[in-house]
Amino acid sequence: MAPAWDRAKRALATMLCIRFPARQRAGGEDGAVETPPPPPPHAVSVRRVSTSGSRGSKKVCAICLGGIRTGGQALFTAECSHEFHFHCISSSVNHGNYICPVCRAEWKEIPFQGTQPADNAYGRSRVSPVNWPQDEGQMSVVRRLSRGYSGNLQEQLAVFRTPETSIFNDDENIDLQSETAGEHNAVTGSVEIKTYSEFPAIQQSVRQQVFSILIHLKAPKYLDSMSSRAPLDLVTVLDVSGSMSGIKLALLKRAMSFVIQTLGPNDRLSVIAFSSTARRLFPLRRMTLTGRQQALQAISSLVASGGTNIAEGLKKGAKVVEDRRLKNSVCSIILLSDGQDTHTFLSSDEAEINYSTFVPPSILPGTGHHVQIHTFGFGTDHDSAAMHAIAEISNGTFSFIDAEGSIQDAFAQCIGGLLSVVVKDMRLCIKCIDEGVSLTSIKSGSYASQVARNERSGSVDIGDLYADEERGFLITLHVPAAQGQTVLIKPTCTYLDAITMENIQLNGEEVTIQRPAYCVDCEMSPEVEREWHRAQTTEDMSAARSAAEDGFFPQAVSILESRRRILEFHAAQSSDSQFLALIKELREMQDRVESRQRYEESGRAYMLSGLSSHSWQRATARGDSTELTTLIHTYQTPSMVDMLQRSQTILPSVVEMLNPSPTVTPPKYFSSHLPTSRHIA
Incomplete structure (x- = not known):
């Protein structure tokens, strides 16, 4: 038998x-x-x-x-x-x-x-x-x-695939009593509020219709950002359509490997891969040693094929966020795509596409599950208008990755910020004090702001701040005639400490100006002047982009050149670094909008990433110029710079990826976790 x-x-x-x-x-x-x-x-x-x-x-x-x-x-x-x-x-x-x-x-x-x-x-x-x-x-x-x-x-x-669950509530447990929650001394101080008046005094007999005040906020810094910080829930939504095959997919895997190695054991990561359909590679998983190994294995398995269904990818990513049983204090979605969506909008007959349909309503601002979506347009064929709109709708940023080899740096800069969040749900409130003083406008960029009907108060919803991050908001007032001195406004801030989740209320000092009989040698505040020019430059960038979209490329160049000449005049007098950075940026934009071909290849994406950066006052990746990168990123924080330096230290050259040698070994940082370049699919 x-x-x-x-x-x-x-x-x-x-x-x-x-x-x-x-x-x-x-x-x-x-x-x-x-x-x-x-x-x-x-x-x-x-x-x-x-x-x-x-x-x-x-x-x-x-x-x-x-x-x-x-x-x-x-x-x-x-x-x-x-x-x-x-x-x-x-x-x-x-x-x-x-x-x-x-x-x-x-x-x-x-x-x-x-x-x-x-x-x-x-x-x-x-x-x-x-x-x-x-x-x-x-x-x-x-x-x-x-x-x-x-x-x-x-x-x-x-x-043969394992059926995917309809509810993503299988996120890995987190330690709600972790050490990071008890080490509040890792953050020094609280948010700083400073105010700068356009002029120190107004003649007492003058009624000032438009008087500017800059309200400047700065987030606290870390003593040791590596040992104690707010833990992160990160969902990456990655395009693996057919156009991502070859070196693009290899570099994406390297960039994701860097992200995985950078996250700590209290951070959780989930990856959504999308092409014609979308699939969750794994649920929110803590990046312990085991979690990292499993995540690296899943990333290594990615192959490129099919079309591009951005909406389906975001739907899966939003569901991961929405269905979580437990929540880390910081949460964000990263979306990367290199192509046009081939599923959501099949007809181009519409005069204007409603890109808001890409973003699931469950994670929009004002909902209990709101998260920022930081988008990355990869290469020259991606839909920069869609990617910018998705970021804008969710209060995230849009970055343009022109050169394939810079994808890891772009991710590193974003991760450097997300791993240093110190402030959540910040709201700036402004209240007028003396009779007759009224608030007429708030220049807040993309941040939601409002002025009360009686013009006696206003507010700006700021949201999250990274360590050492700064924000400037220019407000204008109507100031009546008065004698002695006038108390104009009093700013206050409320926010959550991202580590302890404690509610903080911060009262700024009242802003007063003198009212002499005569004003002699009153010079404009350089801080107010700088912010005013930055705001005007952003508005001109937007106007130039609108002209280029309508096909008026000479007009777009003219708008940018006029603003550049104004900044050059002021830079010659003050040598202000921000003026110099804006001049460089405007010159680059001029070059990229001089023709339809140039604009569609990279100009649109470059301008949109610049507008995203200035409107949110947050660093984004733009283009492929190393010189420009060091000059225009005036919003970079120390943690972003540190993460960027780490990325550039271990980033393999594009030449190595394209022409791997059998004797080449991967960088030491990845030696025990990542396949060599010849093994990457």
Whole structure:
């Protein structure tokens, strides 16, 4: 009976492409070893390596870079002869990767782990006879595609994927009593409020119709931002459509590996990959050592194919945020795409596309689940108008990644800010004091602001601030004639401490001006003048962009040039660094809007990222000019600069990625976690 069962089991193993080691036949006359027949050509094998076998082998798994013959792990040998840890490659297949990460061969036989479909067209269901080893290597089987394989591998293998849940409430637990909540001394001081009057005095007989005051806010700084900070929930929504194939996808994987390595054990990450459809690679998971390894493995499995469905990707990302059981104090979504949406708007007949349909209503400002979406337009073919609109609607920023090699730097700068949030839900309130003083306007950029009907008060909703981040808001007042002195306004701030979640109320000093009979040598405040020119420059950038959209490129150039000449005049007198930075930026914009071709290639995206930066007073990535990067990012914070320097220290060159050498090893920072460039899909 036993020999018959052995023969049946070997036959079944051959059909399922499962290899078994030789076995001593019981009761044999000569103690011979019964050896199973050799596998068919190109057969796929799954086996368990003995813990004593081949310890000196230098083979590594191309996905995790772990030793290929260590610790008795199940191995998978593909039909192209490359070997991988079974748990690595089965996870890779489950994430949609059906080609060899090493040689790019397209597989017709794949590993599968989990419930099998009963459809005979895709092979038989899993069989687990008595006495078969019940471990990861043998309980998992290899499935062969039907003989009628037509080349649409994605469709044929879709049935093998693990069904995705409809509710994303499987986020990993967080430690609500973590040490970061008890070390408030990691943040020094509170938000600073400073005010600058346009002039120190107004003649007593003069009624000033427009009098400007700059309200300047600065967030506190960290003593040690690495050991104590507000933990982050980050959802990355990544475009893996067909246009992302090749070097783009390789660089995206490197950038995401940097993000994963940068996040701490109290931070959580979830990744959504989208093309024609969207799929969550893994739920919100803490970036512990294990969490990082699993996240890196999932990122390594990404392949590029299909169309671009941005709305579906954001829908999945929003659901991760909305369905969380527990919440870290800081949460954000990062969206990257390199192409036009091919699913949401199929007709271009509409005069103006409503991009708000991209953003799920559940995460918009004013809802209980509101999060900022920081968008990244990658390359020259992305829809910069859509990406800018998505960011603007959600109070996030839009960055333009012109050069492929700068994607990691762009991510690093954004992460440097998100990992240093010290203030949440900030609101600035302004109250007029003396009779006759009225508030006429607030220049707040993209921040929501309002002036009361009686013009005696106003407010600005600021939201989150990074450590050391600054904001300036220019307000205008009507000031009546008076004697002695006039008390104009009193500013106050309310916000949540991002670490302790304590409510803070901060009272600024009252702003007063003198009212002499005559004013002599009253000079305008340089702080107010600087902010006024920045606001005017932003408005001119917006006007130039509108002219370019209407096809009036000479007019767009003229608007930018006129503002640049004004700034050059003032810079010659004061040598102000902000004036110099704006001049450089305006000159770059002029060059990118001089023709329709230039504007559509990079001008639109460059201008929109600049408008995003100035309207939110927050650093964004723009273009590919290294010189410009150092000059125009006046909104960079120390934590952003530090993260950017870390990225540039370990960033592999684009030349290395395009022309990998067999002897090249990955940067030391990633040496134990990331495949070398020749292994990246």
